[in-house]
Structures are given as structure tokens and as C-alpha cells.
Amino acid sequence: MAEEYKLLLEFIYQFLILDIYLFLCLKTRRLIPNISKLGPRYLWAVIFLGVQLAYFIISYEQLAGAPTLSVFRALLQNGLMTARAAANVINLLAGMIMFPFCRTFISFIRRSSIINRIVPFDDNVNFHIAISASLVFWSFVHVIAHYFNYLKVEQASMGQPTAESLALLSGPGWTGQVITVALFLMMTSALEIVRRKAYEVFWFTHHLFILFFGGLLLHGSFCFIKADPGSGDPCRGGPQFWKFFLASAVLYLTERMLREWRGRRETHISKVVQHPSRVVEIQIQKPSCRTKAGQYIYINCPEIATYQWHPFTLTSSPHEEFISVHIRVVGDWTSAFSKRLGCRFGDSDERKLTIPKDLPWVMIDGPYGSAAVDVFDYEVSVLVGAGIGVTPFASILKEIWYRVHEPKADVRLRKVYFIWTCRDKEAFEWFQDVLATLEEENLDGFLEIHSYLTGGLKDYEAMNIILNDVGAKTDALTSLRAPTHYGRPNFDKILKGLRVSHPATDIGVFFCGPKELSNVIYEACNTWTEATEDGTKFFYAKENF
Incomplete structure (x- = not known):
């Protein structure tokens, strides 16, 4: 033995x-x-x-x-x-x-x-x-x-x-x-x-x-x-x-x-917006809730499932009088919840919305801190959102707008690179108004927007984009001044360029999206981080729920 x-x-x-x-x-x-x-x-x-x-x-x-x-x-x-x-x-x-x-x-x-x-x-x-x-x-x-x-x-x-x-x-x-x-x-x-x-x-x-x-x-x-x-x-x-x-x-x-105590505080759904690509935005009035940009909450709808609590990142700024989340309708719970809110998704009429008279009561737990909260702790931050993974950064981009209009605000952040990859061109509509407003502010190079369309286009769609792009001041796809890139971003090339542009700087890289892309970005951060004390260093953070 x-x-x-x-x-x-x-x-x-x-x-x-x-x-x-x-x-x-x-x-x-x-x-x-x-x-x-x-x-x-x-x-x-x-x-x-x-x-x-x-x-x-x-x-x-x-x-x-x-x-x-x-x-x-x-x-x-x-x-x-x-x-x-x-x-x-x-x-x-x-x-x-x-x-x-x-x-x-x-x-x-x-x-x-x-x-x-x-x-x-x-x-x-x-x-x-x-x-x-x-x-x-x-x-x-x-x-x-x-x-x-x-x-x-x-x-x-x-x-x-x-x-x-x-x-x-x-x-x-x-x-x-x-x-x-x-x-x-x-x-x-x-x-x-x-x-x-x-x-x-x-x-x-x-x-x-x-x-x-x-x-x-x-x-x-x-x-x-x-x-x-x-x-x-x-x-x-x-x-x-x-x-x-x-x-x-x-x-x-x-x-x-x-x-349990937080979840039983009074809440009220004040607005429901149905977006393209099966996304629903809900705005909730909750005066007792103090939030920070980049935080997330758990939502429970007892009418749908008594014991299911689902995490969603806040897309509202702390300065707004409500909290909002964008929900991608992909599973049984989100499908049932969106239907209860009056949303109807279909091939023929994807934007049909009939809000019921009695919106459901929801319970909220949170908010909780997440990786995105640390964006303002760096001089340079890179925000990478893939599809609906852009939601944590919507709140942060709104907060940037509010802080720009508050000259007294002490902001360490000096430069933001916003990278958004989407498979469907319709998804760029989710936060187009926020991005357009930030572009209009002309923030002296403070914000750079890079949109990537990774999905294919039909022939007539590609032709329309080409025709509308000629001589236009804004991108035909996103209506932003920043042009849209077609294909997947090369993060090795992007981070290598950032190391040259920002020597001897700590750069925060924040990502929300699929695990496969997370691994690519994380390895690129490790590759281009300089080991010397005064070298450029990339600090990677991913949203996890």
C-alpha cells in the first residue's frame, strides 16, 4: 500500500x-x-x-x-x-x-x-x-x-x-x-x-x-x-x-x-426604447440610487422569473436623473422581458413597439464597481467595445461630456481612444447621438473614435456607401466625422502605435466583449508593455459578470 x-x-x-x-x-x-x-x-x-x-x-x-x-x-x-x-x-x-x-x-x-x-x-x-x-x-x-x-x-x-x-x-x-x-x-x-x-x-x-x-x-x-x-x-x-x-x-x-434590502427599494420604468439589432433600452427612475460611470446593476423582474438576477452595465451618466441599461435580446429571460415591455422583434418590422399601460415592476441590486470605473485614473485610456459590449463605455462617454462642461472638475484623463466593433451596421445607431454630440464639442483631440464593421455588406449597400461617401463631410454609415473601418482591428498595430505616440505613459485598456477577442487584446498589451521603469505600460481590464 x-x-x-x-x-x-x-x-x-x-x-x-x-x-x-x-x-x-x-x-x-x-x-x-x-x-x-x-x-x-x-x-x-x-x-x-x-x-x-x-x-x-x-x-x-x-x-x-x-x-x-x-x-x-x-x-x-x-x-x-x-x-x-x-x-x-x-x-x-x-x-x-x-x-x-x-x-x-x-x-x-x-x-x-x-x-x-x-x-x-x-x-x-x-x-x-x-x-x-x-x-x-x-x-x-x-x-x-x-x-x-x-x-x-x-x-x-x-x-x-x-x-x-x-x-x-x-x-x-x-x-x-x-x-x-x-x-x-x-x-x-x-x-x-x-x-x-x-x-x-x-x-x-x-x-x-x-x-x-x-x-x-x-x-x-x-x-x-x-x-x-x-x-x-x-x-x-x-x-x-x-x-x-x-x-x-x-x-x-x-x-x-x-x-435583499437594496432590491426592495421603489423603482419605476419611465421609458422604453426599441433599438435595431434586437436591443432594448430601459430608463428607470430611482432617486435613491447613486452611480458612477462604468458601474453595473443586477435586474430582477418577478413577473418573468422570481429568482433570476441578471447583470447589465449602466449606460446613463451619474448626472442624469434616471438610470438606463441597454439589453440585447438573446435568451429566454431577455426575450420574455422585452415582450413584457411591449417590444416586438421580427424580420418584417423590427422596430415595432407598443408600450403596455402597466409596465412591470423591477428589482435592482447595485450599483457595483467594475473595470470601466477606472478609466479616469489614467492619462490615456483605450475603450474597446464589441457589439453590445459597448454599453459600459456609453456611460463613460456621457460622463466625459459632462466633465468637459464643468471646468472645475479635476480630470487626470487627457486622451481617450474609443474603438467599437460591430457585426451589423444597424448597431452603430445605438449610441450615435452620444458620439455625434461629443464630436461636435471639438474636444481638441481629446477623443478619437474608431468604428469597425466586421460583418459583410450586400452589393447594393456597399454601392450606396461608396456613392454617399464621395465629397461627404460625415461617414455614410455612422454619420460621424470619423470614418468607418471595414474588417477587424489589428490590436498589435494599434498598441504599437500608441506606445510611440505616448512614451513613458501608463495606458489603461478597457474591454467588454467576447473572450476570444479579450485574449487577443490582452496578449497585445503584454507584448507592447515596456519592462523598463520609465517605459510605456498597458494595463488591461475586462468586464466580468
């Missing part, structure tokens, strides 16, 4: 080390990564994996040398250290897993620009997923090690108790089964295909976290691993998970109570 445990331990070491190396190689596309150009995400990923590995090794070595565990160590050999060391890592991870969704706490902490530059708060969803994946792995290690331990106990006790009874009927056994099943159901229901097609299945199943944490609190209280006779406390201090769990539990319960 000792050989099996050695192989298991070796597998754990090799898995984590290989995982770190492959993670860096695949993401940077280099065999030997240049650490000076790695973004903070990758460095934090290395730290996250390294902490797990270090904690496992330290726990393993401490258990291997613990003088009060000589009896059980002689019986279970490496299985004792493997199971208990993995349990310590599980305690650490489970104690952290709720922090990423304490949105109020994160919004408060990220106000510090120094901390925000170091800690990628806007990757909270990805961090939660990483913790979950790590929990699954260490749970696998813990469970397999204890199954071997149960077999050894059965052999040493001549079949009484059996390994099966220890695994299923003993205190540690049945609580372990409950924890494992709850974790499995939460992980499988959180897959993207399940969330998109059956959100309420995901929502209800994820509330098995109550069972999961309850099982963890009980799991260590049965004193399966006992200290040597005569060495004092046989249970060696009793269960340990509560020490890891207490802070996050208090914070999360406070968060949930605040969320």
Missing part, C-alpha cells in the same frame, strides 16, 4: 507543477515565458496554485513529524498525511470561495487605486471558478486517500468495521458523501450550457452550498484520526474548518441582507 500512496503523492506534485507550466506556456505562447511581461492575472494564478502546493507540502511534513500521531501514522502510513494535508487545503479554499461574490465588499476595496492596480478584483468570477476547480481536485485526493485508509483499518481490525461501513455509515463517511455529492451537483449545474438554457436549475442547485458548508462544519467533528493514548486531547483540537469559514460567512450573510 505504501507504494500506491507514494505514486499518489508524486502525481499531486507533478499535476500542480505541470499545470503551472502549461498554464504559462499556453497563455503566453512561449516555451519559456518572459515573466517581466506577464500580466497580473497570470502572476496571481501562479501565486494561487503555488499557495495550494506549499500549504499541502507544509501540512504533509508537519503531519509526518507529529509526535502525537505515531499510532495512526504506523497504521495508515502515507495515507494519513495525504488525506489530512488535502483536507487543510480544502478548508482554505472553502473558506475563500464566497469572497468573490461579496460584491459590496469588493466595490469598497477597489476604491483604492493602488490596491486595484495590484489585485485583479474584476476577475472575481474567474477566481471563484478557479477555487471551485481546485476544490474538486483536492476533494478527489482527499477521498481517494481516505478510501485507502478505510481499507487499511478494515484489514487491521479483521473486518470489523468494514471499509464500506466506514465510507458510508460513519460520521466522517456520510458527511463526506454529502459534501462530495453537493460539490458535484454545484459544479455540473454551473456549466455554461446549463446556466444559459436552465438558469433556475443552476440557481437552485447552487444553493446546495448550505449543505456543502454544513457538511464541512460537521465533517471534522467525529475525531476519526485520534492522537496517541496519553498525549492529551485525542481529537487534537477538534474541527478546524470553522476557523477558515467564520470571516467569509459573516461577510456573505451581511452581503445577502444588503442585497
